[in-house]
Amino acid sequence: IEESELGILKNSDRRKYKEEEGLTSDKIIGLRTAILNFITGGCIRILQNGGNPRGKSNKFSFIIHTEISKSSHTRQENIIEELLLQLKNEAQKKDTSLLDKFIENSYFNMIQSVEKYGFEIPSLDEVIGYVKTAIKNEWLSKVIVNSENDINTLLDDDGQLRLRTPLNIFIGGQILDRGITINNLIGFYYGRNPNKMQQDTVLQHSRMYGYRSEKDLAVTRFYTTKNLYEKMSQINDFDAKLREDFEQGNFDKGIIFISTDSNGKITPCSPQKIRISNTQFLKEGKTITPIGFQTGYKTHIKDYVKEIDKILRENNKGELKGKFTISKDEACKIIELIYKTIKIENDNCVNKNTFISLINYLSSSGKINVYCGIDRNIARLRATSRYYSDMPYNRDNDLRQAKELASKEPTLMLMRQNGLKDNGWMDAEFYWPVLVVQNNVPKAVYTSEVLK
Known part of the structure; x- marks a missing residue:
């Protein structure tokens, strides 16, 4: 509703x-x-x-x-x-x-x-x-x-x-x-x-x-509403993990509760201080996707998109499309640039600080896998409703390959959209990022908003 x-x-x-x-x-x-x-x-x-x-x-x-x-x-x-x-x-x-x-x-x-x-x-x-x-x-x-x-x-x-x-x-x-x-x-x-x-x-x-x-x-x-459904879905993730640990006797590990401090560093925190809003449950194969935004005008964002293109081509033999690796710092730089090209409209949309913090937390080697797709035409809103689109990739092809890449390090999916006006955008090309959590990552609850 x-x-x-x-x-x-x-x-x-x-x-x-x-x-x-x-x-x-x-x-x-x-x-x-x-x-x-x-x-x-x-x-x-x-x-x-x-x-x-x-x-x-x-x-x-x-x-x-x-x-x-x-x-x-x-x-x-x-x-x-x-x-x-x-x-x-x-x-x-x-x-x-x-x-x-x-x-x-x-x-x-x-x-x-x-x-x-x-x-x-x-x-x-x-x-x-x-x-x-x-x-x-x-x-x-x-x-x-x-x-x-x-x-x-x-x-x-x-x-x-x-x-x-x-x-x-x-x-x-x-x-x-x-x-x-x-x-x-x-x-x-x-x-x-x-x-x-x-x-x-x-x-x-x-x-x-x-x-x-x-x-x-x-x-x-x-x-x-979509927002309430997403919050309930997160609650279900927490509860399912707790039940799984209880049934399997995995009490030695449990769930890690983490947040960012004032300097942007990931630190442990108390579960009692976690709010469901702006919360991510991290487990292997999980996707973190910004949902609910509009792009800026083409004249305002085209230089940022060109700068992302340049970083990707330098790491992929002059090509954009493909599977390759970049440094964690370059990944964070790309996310910084992407968030300069979009305007968040949904309170539950993953914000820039959260996305960058998760890259820093998940990458242990200082490297990030990249799966880049180009010439995409995802509509801003779902065809069957007025809700925001939430899947800028093809599940059977893009997501499958991105998960295969994410064996030891996370995968940053970068879906380069044409941003056509007919699809509800501003007639400006942009990148839609998705972070795929790697295998064997410790289960964790991350929040960018801790109760004071």
């Missing part, structure tokens, strides 16, 4: 979004898609269970958890109430081509994972009919769960949030973080972005974890 969508769900501002445009506006496309997927996924599960929407096994839940303020919860409830009303009006029409298209999109999203599990799949016509019935007969309920509620009135005899209808939407903040069990949770729209992104706090927010049957899991979906 887009960061701008979270802003719409936070404050009432009709200049940014009008509730009556719920079925057509791109400004809440993430939330609309999430709710339609939830209805569709719930109906698929009900059909798999025989088609009768009664009983505990046929009651499903969906959480919206983006803000702790009560005014935001009210705003979200109003948006959802209007959206459900518009869906009901659409379902009662003879010509419901718009709703049919929404349901069809959700259906084909859901059946990808249902097919992977090998479960039975109801037909598209059957699901369309059930979704319309669910909407017209108001199988959906919405409840705000925050400190204004008497929580006891919302709980069932087992101490779980009561599922009153087949499809239940819960909107809330801190009370949803922890302490309340929510049964049959198959949808989670998450946007909490605390100032201090610490691992234990985020895991407490993350209610998508926890047991559910595989049939429920097949229709479970999680919605968040």
Whole structure:
């Protein structure tokens, strides 16, 4: 989901979004898609269970958890109430081509994972009919769960949030973080972005974890921003390594926590001082890639690009493209020049100091492998979304060869992009760097931002 969508769900501002445009506006496309997927996924599960929407096994839940303020919860409830009303009006029409298209999109999203599990799949016509019935007969309920509620009135005899209808939407903040069990949770729209992104706090927010049957899991979906997803992915890397060490008894090595001091030197640091933001988990084969930037104008950056060309040609017999080695100092010089050609737009983009520090940390011999590709035309944004492209190389060819090079020393991939305007750039050639961690490197967590 887009960061701008979270802003719409936070404050009432009709200049940014009008509730009556719920079925057509791109400004809440993430939330609309999430709710339609939830209805569709719930109906698929009900059909798999025989088609009768009664009983505990046929009651499903969906959480919206983006803000702790009560005014935001009210705003979200109003948006959802209007959206459900518009869906009901659409379902009662003879010509419901718009709703049919929404349901069809959700259906084909859901059946990808249902097919992977090998479960039975109801037909598209059957699901369309059930979704319309669910909407017209108001199988959906919405409840705000925050400190204004008497929580006891919302709980069932087992101490779980009561599922009153087949499809239940819960909107809330801190009370949803922890302490309340929510049964049959198959949808989670998450946007909490605390100032201090610490691992234990985020895991407490993350209610998508926890047991559910595989049939429920097949229709479970999680919605968040790209930045939050990347932070959760880092948490997963840390946790997976800890689990691996525990299972294999590798407590003699553990994980090294490192940061840079005021002079830019890599030093050990306490795990308690690590923030998830601007953090890199180093393991063999890991790639460190700047993601989320624009280049400068051609007239401003062309001399820097020529200087990089000169360094590479001097080390590769007059050629740019190829596989060769350069000194660590030359690698750092190239990174210095590259960051003069780009303007970072994403808070989580790897910055210059981090990139150079990692080169210095990983290179033990004073040499760096280089894999240089030329004449590349990667688009600035992904074709299927408005998110930044994150892979300036070909995985099967470029990355494979770069990893083969990174046996004892890291590989610096330098993908020389044409930077065409048609691809979202500034019509200026530039280098996109990627650092590939070598084999047998000690597992380490590196941060450029240490809590004071």
